[in-house]
Amino acid sequence: MKKISLLGATGSIGWQTYDILRSHPEKFKLVAFSAGANIEKTRQIIEHLQPELVSVKAEQDAITLKKDYPHIEFAYGEKGLVDVATHPDSTVLVNAVLGSVGLESTLAAIRMGKTIAIANKETLVTAGHLVMSEARKYNVPILPVDSEHSAVFQSMNGENPKQIERIILTASGGSFRDQSREELKNVTVKDALNHPNWSMGAKITIDSATMMNKGLEVIEAHVLFNMPFEKIDVLLHRESIIHSLVEYDDTSVIAQLGTPDMRVPIQYALSYPDRLPLVGGKRLNLAQIGQLHFKEVDFDRYRALKLAYDAGQAGGTVLTAMNAANEAAVALFLQEKITFLQIEEIIEQIMNDHNNILLPDLETILHVDSETRKTVEGMVK
Numbered sequence: 001m002k003k004i005s006l007l008g009a010t011g012s013i014g015w016q017t018y019d020i021l022r023s024h025p026e027k028f029k030l031v032a033f034s035a036g037a038n039i040e041k042t043r044q045i046i047e048h049l050q051p052e053l054v055s056v057k058a059e060q061d062a063i064t065l066k067k068d069y070p071h072i073e074f075a076y077g078e079k080g081l082v083d084v085a086t087h088p089d090s091t092v093l094v095n096a097v098l099g100s101v102g103l104e105s106t107l108a109a110i111r112m113g114k115t116i117a118i119a120n121k122e123t124l125v126t127a128g129h130l131v132m133s134e135a136r137k138y139n140v141p142i143l144p145v146d147s148e149h150s151a152v153f154q155s156m157n158g159e160n161p162k163q164i165e166r167i168i169l170t171a172s173g174g175s176f177r178d179q180s181r182e183e184l185k186n187v188t189v190k191d192a193l194n195h196p197n198w199s200m201g202a203k204i205t206i207d208s209a210t211m212m213n214k215g216l217e218v219i220e221a222h223v224l225f226n227m228p229f230e231k232i233d234v235l236l237h238r239e240s241i242i243h244s245l246v247e248y249d250d251t252s253v254i255a256q257l258g259t260p261d262m263r264v265p266i267q268y269a270l271s272y273p274d275r276l277p278l279v280g281g282k283r284l285n286l287a288q289i290g291q292l293h294f295k296e297v298d299f300d301r302y303r304a305l306k307l308a309y310d311a312g313q314a315g316g317t318v319l320t321a322m323n324a325a326n327e328a329a330v331a332l333f334l335q336e337k338i339t340f341l342q343i344e345e346i347i348e349q350i351m352n353d354h355n356n357i358l359l360p361d362l363e364t365i366l367h368v369d370s371e372t373r374k375t376v377e378g379m380v381k
Helices: 012-023 039-049 059-068 077-085 099-111 121-137 148-153 202-210 213-223 264-273 303-315 317-334 341-352 362-380
Strands: 002-007 028-034 055-056 073-076 094-095 116-119 142-144 162-169 232-235 242-248 253-257
Touching: 002 077, 002 099, 012 039, 012 264, 028 039, 028 077, 039 055, 039 059, 039 077, 055 059, 055 077, 055 142, 055 162, 055 242, 059 264, 073 121, 077 099, 094 099, 094 264, 099 116, 099 121, 099 317, 099 362, 116 121, 116 264, 121 142, 121 213, 121 242, 121 317, 121 362, 142 148, 142 213, 142 264, 142 341, 148 162, 148 242, 148 253, 148 264, 162 213, 202 317, 202 341, 213 232, 213 317, 213 341, 303 341, 317 341, 317 362, 341 362
Parallel strands: 002 028, 002 094, 028 055, 055 073, 094 116, 116 142, 162 232
Antiparallel strands: 162 242, 242 253
């Protein structure tokens, strides 16, 4: 039985991870998890899975929960994230928190030799060189949870990575894939949150609409698979049936297909190298679907994706600045303080003004992250 620590249990990916853990109690045991401010969901997880340690965002919530569950240990804040990630009984850490807050806890878990199942793009985008260096040092597997990177990982199984010609990440195009830039000037938050294929959290859904999500995935693929950016392509694919492809030097292309269900890559990361039945999963019927559509990406239409490629090729702290600017700008858009197109305008301005530092240490990354967020907030004020 694998013993699991889960960061971000009440978010979209975390909640689907919880569903998998409940479906396979004979295979997995949740020993520790972190949540934010959703105490109702936190209680539900505690009731059903009886973990040993729970961390929440606020100290008062931890105190209240302790009164109701005296047999469970409670923590809170950033230290609580590290406590969950480094729980002595867990062997696998699932990092499903949003944003760069999962970085320190992930590094701490790696240093304890825990397998990392990572759904948190921002950790690899802002500090991929640190994460992979530590993973090599401590001989720790980094297993992708994103559907695209799981697809690449599965398509590389048993193959020689030196014979890869290119990686092709597919993209649905998000909520506004059929609209021109002119039509994007007045779109609302409600419009942006209406994703055509996937059920995801608000931040990821907005990132999908701008295609920054795909940009982060390009950088993540570069980090995870040690692939140069010129060998990582993005292909628009409306149906989200082909989750990604790998082309080899003999012109063979291997792809992973399936219905859009994030539980598939989550469960594969947890069960790897085995597979388990997906409880309630919908099987793929290609005859019923009939057609699949593909289209080249227009970088003028999806400027955020181009910005991500530029940041990835530059490397260094501009990656942190880009990611922090995006997180801050998306938050402002969700609060209806800026327009949809201003998200990428803010990111571009931050990148243009940034003094890049190559191979930054953790302290530098955290400093740039914090200062960038303050700058973005100041731009709006």
